[in-house]
Amino acid sequence: MVINVFFSAVTQATMSRHELLAWVNDCLQSNLTKIEEMSTGAAYCGLTDFLFPGSVPVKKVKWNCKSEPDQLNNWHILQKAWKDLGIDKPIPIDRLLRGKFQENFEFLQWFKKFFDANWADHEYDAIDARGGEDFPAALPGGTKAPARVSAPRPPPPRAAPKAAATTTKPALPPKAGPPARTTQAKPSSTSPAPPTNGAAAGGAAEAKFKQKVDELTNENAVLGETVAALEKERDFYFNKLRAVEILCTEIGEGKTVTTDKVLQILYETDDQEGVQEQVQDEATHVEAGIQDIEVPEIMHKEIEEIKNELTHDVKENGTNGATEAIVHQAAAVNLDDSETF
Incomplete structure (x- = not known):
């Protein structure tokens, strides 16, 4: 019986797009390179037949289709298979056919959760099921798509023990014997990469991050200088308005301010005396005169x-x-x- 699941990307821990794409390639023995390639529906047909063997007529699937009618054919095949299996998840075909990353990524996240909930350990040959057809097809000129680099397909957690048992073990070294001038055997293709490659990759990543930090630091310094200049300009014009206000206040009501005095304030630069200082000096002088009056x-x-x-x-x-x-x-x-x- 099919177990239907609910999935929300907001509340559930999800796999990255690279992990999901590697999982699809492991299951189907394919060479997909982008999440957007899931929009043809062919991969979901293969994964559904992998999960429920014989549930999808895979011979009718257009594995390397380019036209929209062929892609619609794949989705209709999948819809019918899901209906027969009792899967109640609606397939947003119109959105998936657009080939946009986000829609296809979210749908693949849900399918991975659905797959894990319904997986029962069994053998399945994905290449034989699709008649030996490459997925995706070879590139123009007869060159095949670049082979994926990944470990043997690991089944979901419930099948982990068996997967570990079926993993190919490296050949044992020959027994020790007398020295001989024979050519040493080449290391197995399954041997781990030299550790220097990992160290070089780590050093390159660190250098890239340091370069990014330097760029952001310089950008921050430029922004700081820009802010300081803007604040100085703001204060400059505020002081002009303040000087006009002081001028109008000192003259008093019922009198007018000549345009020459206002223009003088507006055209002043930082190295000239402001009207505010002049008015303040005059006010100080008048006050001192009042104090000097003798009775x-x-x-x-x-x-x-x-x-x-x-x-x-x-x-x-x-x-x-x-x-x-x-x-x-x-x-x-x-x-x-x-x-x-």
């Missing part, structure tokens, strides 16, 4: 006499008498218009 000596005497009389009246007659004294003294004060302060 005539006669006024000091009159003020002192008035203070003494008011104090005496308050003591003798109370506040009413003090009020009358204030009126009397105010009438008696006669300021000369010629006196300046």
Whole structure:
């Protein structure tokens, strides 16, 4: 009985596209190089027949189709097989036929989860099932597609013990004997690559990352200089607006500002004196002038006499008498218009 599964790329741990593509090639003994090649439907027909042997008429599958009608034929074959098996997953044929990476990648992620849930260990010859046809076909000029480089196909986790048992073991070395001038046997093709290759690859990757870090550091420095220049320009124009505001405030209400003064502020550069400094200097000068005004000596005497009389009246007659004294003294004060302060 088929086990239908639900898959969400948001909540489930997924394999990378390279791992998924290697898994497909291991199952079908194929040489697919891109996820987009799954859009023809041929690989899913082969994988479904691999999972449920005999469920798909693989002889009708167009393994190396290029036209859309042939691709539709493959998807219709797959749809019928899934319906007969009881697989309730809808196939978004229109989206998959576009050959876009994302749609085909998500659908392949779901199929891998479905495959793992329904896998039962059994033997299957994918090349024999498709009649020995290369998948994909040889490149123009008679050259075959580059062979994939991968380990023997590992089945899903439930079949892991058997897979380990069927893995080809390297041949045992010959027994020790007397030295002889015979040619040494070539190492087996299954021997691991020399460790120097891995070290060289790691060094190249590290150099690439260091170069990228240097590029990002330089870019960050350029951006920092740009931001500093923009902030300086912002402050420059803000100071101009502030200077215009100070100019208008100092002139006061009911008066107008000449355009010459405004234009002078607008056309000033950093090395010129701003209007704000000029206005501030003028305000300071006026305040200092006010503080320098001297009160005539006669006024000091009159003020002192008035203070003494008011104090005496308050003591003798109370506040009413003090009020009358204030009126009397105010009438008696006669300021000369010629006196300046």
